[in-house]
Amino acid sequence: MNTCQYIPIHEFTCQPCDHPSLRLKYFLTCRESEEPGGILYGICIRKYTAENQQPEEAATPPISYSESFVRQLLQHLIENAVTPMCLLEVLDELLSAA
Secondary structure, eight states, rough: OOEEEEEEEEEEEEEOTTOOOOOEEEEEEEOOOSTTOOOEEEEEEEEESSOOSOOOEEEEOOOBOHHHHHHHHHHHHHHTTTTTGGGGHHHHHHHHHH
């Protein structure tokens, strides 16, 4: 089984109203496919808070062979500060609308 690489794309800290601050990190994931020379791309989001020792994390299965397509999806997630809890639901909506 091949390993998945995590490429950091964006990170920011925000403080929602009446809540402690949180840090969100967005990653492009990539792994070799079974096809020669093919690379599959996906998305991972990690949320760090002061209360939790371990970050909350959600990752998609491979989405596409197109890095630019997955980066466009990532940009939309970043602009809307999507958290790991909502990743798959929001991604499902984005892909259904495409």
